[in-house]
Amino acid sequence: MTEALLDIQRLDAFYGDFQALYGVGMQVNRGDVIAVIGANGAGKTTLMRAVTGFLRARPDAVCWKGRPIGGMRVDQIAALGIALVPEGRLLFASLSVEENLMIGGQLKRKGPWSLKRIYDLFPVLEERRNAPATSLSGGQQQMVAIGRALMSNPELIMMDEISLGLAPVIIRSIYEALPGIIGEGLTAIVVEQDIAKALSVSSRVYCLQEGRVSLTGPSGKVSHDEISRAYFGI
């Protein structure tokens, strides 16, 4: 049996006294594209925050290549090769487009991604390289956020709601770029509200409902009924 790249077991997460995740489990193997779906407040973003270290987790609740990483600092977890494209993009406003990308590469991990590769993937960013990052359109900002995460040459990239608040035509162009990203042997977790989009890019799907995994299976094999039951709990 091959060891999972990321192994989440019985993960609980709290905001103060409020428990947001209850015993969540997830196995991500190298090369997987995992979709995480669920309604608002189901715990999708909380799961990302727990994996990246923003929320405290029991050490063995999150294992990376067999090694417990729960409770490590955010920057230490990032240095292992886990990158997050955060919900809402959250670019650095006083940095230019290019500086946002360069700070993503500050870890100096080795790999295929460089400024040039990012500009090949999203040519519009090269045209706007010296513009303040937050002066770009929403879709372009999302490209910067994805580029910033890729620049660290991660082994696992997690994308939280990358289509949120964007026009459908922009969403399509970003999703068209995804195979070019994931094709690099990258492992990805895609958090999405748009179920059809999520299923189309992923190999396996996890549905969260009120902080618990309510459904998991190969993306091609789960039925529409199963998903609506797992999604809405009816």
Place this chain on the structure above:
Amino acid sequence: MEFWLEPIIQGILLGGLYALFAAGLSLIFGVMRLVNIAHGDLIVLSSYVALTTSVMLGLHPLAAALIVVPVMALAGYGLQRLLLNRTMGNDILPPLLVTFGLSVIIQNALLTFYSADPQKLKAGAIETASLGIGPVSVGVLPLIVFMTAVLVIGLLQWMFYHTALGRAFRATSDRQDIVQLMGINRAHIFALAMALALAVTALAGVFLGIRTSFDPAAGGSRLIFGFEAVIIGGLGNIWGTLAGGVILGVAQTLGAKIDPGFQVQAGHLVFLIILAVRPRGLFPRID
């Protein structure tokens, strides 16, 4: 004309010292939103460290700066890592209160070790040397201070916009949480900012000690001058800080020309007027 020209030039040069007071404050606030009430006392502490170094090693105060600057930078790193980082969070009040306590501790420690007697760094002939430029004579020491301030601020500006560390400082200022996703240890970045700020503060302390006599209680007014220069120049703008220092310096020397007792008051008045007319300062950067 010459009657006014000389105090204006002196004021501009004095502004260099105030810009050095202010640069550290501005840097710390810019990177981590920390209002350092102990800043003035750290300046005076630097003067005392310079005093001890120059007396014990028999060094000229300007040469002692080569030791004082790294010592204060190291102290700043430790201060931030061991004490201030524990108070940092969404609330800006706890670190402010801790620096207030630090201010009291530094003043009393200086009082214990050095007594309340005023001290001075003896720099010899350079203290009184002057250059005649046209009709006015300009002190060599104030000129050195001013040129140092321009150099320091130029270097800080360059560091902020052209180095990876500067990029990390600006990104941390924007989003303290997300910057950690870039693999950047926030605690370390904060400590580096404090180290850099105290390195500048150390220079300010050496120049202060050569220029005037100082005592353990001298920090308060230095903090005020630093704050005024930062606010006049506009938060987050490093060159603005130099402009703020110069405006404050000129206001003070012109005030002194009118009436020697009016010097400090004139500076405060100009500060209040600018605060009333342009509450965000003359060249604001941070929103």
